[in-house]
Amino acid sequence: MIVPDFIPQPYSKSIAKGSFTWSSPSNIALVKYWGKKQDQIPENPSISFTLNNCKTTTTVHFSKKENDGDYSFEVFLDGEKKDDFKPKIKTFFKRVEAYLPFLKDYHFKIETENTFPHSSGIASSASGMSALALCLMSIEKELIESVSEENFIQKASFLARLGSGSACRSLEGDLVVWGKHDKIKGSSDLFGLKYPYEVHQDFENYEDTILLVDKGEKQVSSTVGHNLMHGHPFAVERFKQANKNLSEMIAILKEGNLDGFIALVESEALTLHSMMMTSMPYFILMKPNTLEIINKIWAYRKSSDSKVCFTLDAGANVHVLYPAREKDAVLEFIKDELVAYCQNGQYINDIIGFGAKQS
Numbered sequence: 001m002i003v004p005d006f007i008p009q010p011y012s013k014s015i016a017k018g019s020f021t022w023s024s025p026s027n028i029a030l031v032k033y034w035g036k037k038q039d040q041i042p043e044n045p046s047i048s049f050t051l052n053n054c055k056t057t058t059t060v061h062f063s064k065k066e067n068d069g070d071y072s073f074e075v076f077l078d079g080e081k082k083d084d085f086k087p088k089i090k091t092f093f094k095r096v097e098a099y100l101p102f103l104k105d106y107h108f109k110i111e112t113e114n115t116f117p118h119s120s121g122i123a124s125s126a127s128g129m130s131a132l133a134l135c136l137m138s139i140e141k142e143l144i145e146s147v148s149e150e151n152f153i154q155k156a157s158f159l160a161r162l163g164s165g166s167a168c169r170s171l172e173g174d175l176v177v178w179g180k181h182d183k184i185k186g187s188s189d190l191f192g193l194k195y196p197y198e199v200h201q202d203f204e205n206y207e208d209t210i211l212l213v214d215k216g217e218k219q220v221s222s223t224v225g226h227n228l229m230h231g232h233p234f235a236v237e238r239f240k241q242a243n244k245n246l247s248e249m250i251a252i253l254k255e256g257n258l259d260g261f262i263a264l265v266e267s268e269a270l271t272l273h274s275m276m277m278t279s280m281p282y283f284i285l286m287k288p289n290t291l292e293i294i295n296k297i298w299a300y301r302k303s304s305d306s307k308v309c310f311t312l313d314a315g316a317n318v319h320v321l322y323p324a325r326e327k328d329a330v331l332e333f334i335k336d337e338l339v340a341y342c343q344n345g346q347y348i349n350d351i352i353g354f355g356a357k358q359s
């Protein structure tokens with residue numbers, strides 16, 4: 001599927017070389033995306049908090065070459081050449097070439113680094129793909145007459161989606177919707193949209209402490225997991241439920257309904273994992289310590305008036321979400337009761353952020 005809106009007019013300018021740097025954060029979904037159609041089109045809409053501290057910084061150096069019909073690029077992570085990253089980037093280039101017709105006219109040196117440890121089990125695909133998409137958009141901006149800020153971000157999100165679906169939700173913040181939803185004006189399957197409605201102040205500066213339960217490689221990649229939703233016995237109901245949950249989230253966010261938020265977000269996390277457990281082949285990404293942490297959070301909430309809750313992405317790590325005013329108390333609870341379940345006692349304190357930045 002080619003989307004004509006994102007194909008540029010023939011380039012009017014030329015540039016021999018240069019470099020651009022962007023930092024882009026990770027994001028954590030509240031209503032989850034799990035299941036996609038052809039061309040990275042989501043089966044259901046999702047909404048996420050953009051993170052602040054977990055981010056990827058990428059510099060793309062570019063220099064003009066003869067167009068010999070192939071891509072030319074090299075990739076470095078923390079200064080070290082990473083040839084094993086190349087196939088993923090080549091696939092990305094192939095998918096976006098129709099929208100960035102300069103890709104074969106330049107040699108690229110891509111230098112990237114993450115603020116979080118490489119094998120922390122935190123997916124770097126959302127932050128990494130969005131940072132790369134932004135660098136490529138900055139190059140395109142040099143080749144055309146003018147581009148509005150809105151079109152720039154929208155096309156960067158469109159491109160990032162073609163790299164890794166959830167990456168399209170990392171460009172802006174603090175809440176981003178991806179996927180067409182009847183009640184959210186401007187929402188699209190093609191790119192992320194900064195959440196356009198009122199959000200209660202209780203959700204400002206929301207905290208996310210990420211407990212690193214298992215830092216190993218995932219046994220099942222999200223690509224395989226998404227594909228297992230094709231023909232999944234509960235898929236149709238799940239996609240309907242995600243739409244309904246997103247409708248409910250609009251009122252929850254507006255009213256500051258923290259109890260409603262907890263119920264919806266935790267249910268979404270467990271539903272995501274139950275889709276994995278009920279697919280064929282079935283698989284489990286949670287670890288025993290994931291469940292220990294969930295039970296401790298429930299017990300803590302029962303014994304206090306805390307509004308702390310958890311969510312999960314496609315792995316064993318636990319994202320602990322809580323309002324800013326509870327920061328001291330929840331951090332103490334985490335140190336006293338949850339750190340023992342983290343691999344090497346590791347966790348990352350993050351907070352809701354506002355998206356990518358150029359440097």
Ligand code: PMV
Binds near residue numbers: 033046
């Ligand atoms: O963007 P992908 O293909 O890695 O999929 C990510 C899916 C989840 O993180 C599990 C959920 C989500 O909406 O981010």
